[in-house]
Amino acid sequence: MMTMPATGFEQENLFSIMESLKYQDTKWRDGQTFCLVYDGGKEIAEVNKRAYNLFMSENGLNPSAFPSLKTMENEVVSIIAHHLGSTGDVCGTMTSGGTESILMACKAARDWGIQHKKIKGRPQILMPESAHPAFNKAAHYFGLDIVTIPMKAFRADIIAMRQAITEQTAMLVGSAPNYPFGVIDPISDIAQLAQEYNLWCHVDACIGGILLPFFRKLGQDVPLFDFTLPGVTSLSVDLHKYAYAAKGTSVILYKNNDFRRNQFFVATDWPGGIYASPSMTGTRPGGAIASAWAILHFLGEEGYLKLSQTIKQTTEEFVKRIDAIDGVTVVVPPEMSIIALSSDQFDIYQIGDEMGLRGWYMDRQQSPPSLHLTIMAGHAKSVDQFFRDLEAAILSVKTISRKLSNIKIQMKKTFMKSMPQGLVSKMIRNEGQAIRDNHGAIPKRTAAMYGMLSSIQSEGDLIELVLNIMDGIFTQKSTPISKATKDSDKFVERVADVS
Numbered sequence: 294m295m296t297m298p299a300t301g302f303e304q305e306n307l308f309s310i311m312e313s314l315k316y317q318d319t320k321w322r323d324g325q326t327f328c329l330v331y332d333g334g335k336e337i338a339e340v341n342k343r344a345y346n347l348f349m350s351e352n353g354l355n356p357s358a359f360p361s362l363k364t365m366e367n368e369v370v371s372i373i374a375h376h377l378g379s380t381g382d383v384c385g386t387m388t389s390g391g392t393e394s395i396l397m398a399c400k401a402a403r404d405w406g407i408q409h410k411k412i413k414g415r416p417q418i419l420m421p422e423s424a425h426p427a428f429n430k431a432a433h434y435f436g437l438d439i440v441t442i443p444m445k446a447f448r449a450d451i452i453a454m455r456q457a458i459t460e461q462t463a464m465l466v467g468s469a470p471n472y473p474f475g476v477i478d479p480i481s482d483i484a485q486l487a488q489e490y491n492l493w494c495h496v497d498a499c500i501g502g503i504l505l506p507f508f509r510k511l512g513q514d515v516p517l518f519d520f521t522l523p524g525v526t527s528l529s530v531d532l533h534k535y536a537y538a539a540k541g542t543s544v545i546l547y548k549n550n551d552f553r554r555n556q557f558f559v560a561t562d563w564p565g566g567i568y569a570s571p572s573m574t575g576t577r578p579g580g581a582i583a584s585a586w587a588i589l590h591f592l593g594e595e596g597y598l599k600l601s602q603t604i605k606q607t608t609e610e611f612v613k614r615i616d617a618i619d620g621v622t623v624v625v626p627p628e629m630s631i632i633a634l635s636s637d638q639f640d641i642y643q644i645g646d647e648m649g650l651r652g653w654y655m656d657r658q659q660s661p662p663s664l665h666l667t668i669m670a671g672h673a674k675s676v677d678q679f680f681r682d683l684e685a686a687i688l689s690v691k692t693i694s695r696k697l698s699n700i701k702i703q704m705k706k707t708f709m710k711s712m713p714q715g716l717v718s719k720m721i722r723n724e725g726q727a728i729r730d731n732h733g734a735i736p737k738r739t740a741a742m743y744g745m746l747s748s749i750q751s752e753g754d755l756i757e758l759v760l761n762i763m764d765g766i767f768t769q770k771s772t773p774i775s776k777a778t779k780d781s782d783k784f785v786e787r788v789a790d791v792s
């Protein structure tokens with residue numbers, strides 16, 4: 294077990310430890326990372342840091358203590374509402390991210406459904422398979438049922454959605470765009486369906502809410518997806534994605550105050566006083582609110598349009614060059630800046646491994662197996678290197694040794710499929726335990742692991758395996774990083790060991 298140091302560290306020492314730790318991390322500043330970080334460049338980072346520092350200790354929970362934060366939050370919400378088709382009534386709050394915005398919308402829809410539609414039992418959310426797992430999380434937390442709607446051309450199948458509506462249905466969901474494939478669900482059809490059946494329609498524009506209106510201004514034919522559609526009840530849009538604000542910034546919008554009231558929480562009988570909180574968290578970091586306000590005002594329409602233009606051109610360049618390579622393909626032509634890269638000739642996870650060894654970070658996706666690319670303005674500088682490395686990666690996967698390992702994966706998969714389920718479960722538990730004992734360390738080459746995962750037929754086994762990995766990841770390692778600090782050589786060794 295790790296203990297608190299008996300005496301404090303020198304600042305110099307402290308920051309050198311943390312700087313060194315960063316070396317293990319993915320190289321997003323070089324344009325080699327395709328998710329998790331939305332890099333707008335150095336100047337934007339500086340503005341974020343200054344704004345965050347200025348309000349780092351302030352707490353948005355109590356607006357009467359910090360009217361500054363109340364003003365900034367309301368202005369941020371108002372700017373974003375206007376950006377997304379409000380003519381005046383749309384309102385909302387800031388939250389800590391897309392997940393919290395979605396949790397809030399689902400909780401509000403649940404309470405509205407129970408009160409206004411008199412839904413008995415567990416209210417249902419109808420959503421396409423591609424919708425973000427934040428909705429599953431909301432269902433898990435708030436006692437809702439998810440009904441998954443199949444996709445047609447990687448978008449929600451509206452006919453199937455209509456057929457799935459029951460008396461329990463509270464909410465219909467569409468994404469603009471969805472995260473795995475980067476295409477937009479038929480939002481106007483979904484919103485119309487919601488109106489027809491008096492249902493709550495939520496648009497998940499967490500990743501597209503900022504960028505899509507700018508793509509439209511740049512001449513792209515973007516379908517309507519926001520409050521210009523009368524059937525849209527709520528919409529989530531993240532500012533820590535394509536608005537480039539600090540992490541921990543999102544906005545949840547509602548058609549009007551009546552819908553938003555379902556989000557708020559009030560406790561009246563607490564000895565500590567009447568407690569009112571607008572969203573999931575209690576304390577609300579002032580730095581995040583300040584960063585969002587600052588960056589919207591720093592960039593303005595002009596700044597966002599310029600960045601959006603680079604993103605649009607870079608995405609088009611990526612698609613064009615992928616199309617020109619034999620063996621890889623985009624799963625579906627993107628409608629914004631997200632590409633799912635797959636292959637009908639090679640194991641795409643092996644290509645992912647080869648790219649990983651060359652410094653590229655891309656998420657592995659399933660159904661169909663693909664690599665995820667969210668394009669940023671910063672990728673404009675790394676596009677040539679990406680394609681040089683992609684060609685090299687494909688060549689490498691074509692070689693005998695990789696082919697052999699592919700055969701081994703196939704054999705293992707076939708073997709697992711023919712084994713009795715009890716034995717497979719035991720084997721998976723053992724593998725999971727080994728990963729847990731190794732502190733959740735995931736090997737550099739993961740193709741075999743992803744190949745195996747796809748052949749696990751029991752959902753229970755898969756969940757057990759992932760829970761074991763998570764246990765391992767969130768467990769303290771036997772040698773604390775700080776033990777090596779008195780001796781910098783040892784510390785470098787330790788970092789190398791971790792990476």
Ligand SMILES: Cc1ncc(COP(=O)(O)O)c(C=O)c1O
Nearest residue numbers: 390391392425471472497499500
């Ligand atoms: C479409 C969509 N919805 C929701 C989320 C969840 O956002 P967060 O990770 O900020 O909670 C994401 C994240 O990538 C997303 O792309």
